[in-house]
Amino acid sequence: MSTEPRTITLPTSDFGDVTVDEPAWCDGHPDHRPDYMREDIHHSGPDVSLTWRGHHITDACLVQSPFTKTDVPELSSRTPGVSVAIIARTLNPAQLYDLAAALDTYADQLRDLADKLDTLLAGGDQ
Ligand SMILES: [Zn+2]
DSSP: OOOSOOEEEEEETTTEEEEEEOOTTOOOOTTOOTTSOGGGOOEEOOOEEEEETTEEEEEEEEEEOTTOSSOBTTTBOSSOEEEEGGGTEEEOHHHHHHHHHHHHHHHHHHHHHHHHHHHHHTTOOO
């Protein structure tokens, strides 16, 4: 395996061909169009999806916008983050751990509801 940094060259409407380092986690740029501006170049990793019984609920993936002009960490940043579709935000590691903890708590609440429903349907406490 090569230790040379990967690069990719993409056509842009404002800077012509732009060569940028390509992170190992990036899935490539199959949707990039020549009319995109340099600031639109966006690295994106493979989706981690949540599905239930065939229904797509949400997904998350590593992202980075190396030429963004806004550099708002939760929306578009030169610093890599994890984009979480269900909240339409990009999170840093601490925020992502916090979201995961909230989802753990929610899963516990769903199990509690299942327990209550099971008791109700069995003729237990109303
Ligand atoms: Zn990329």
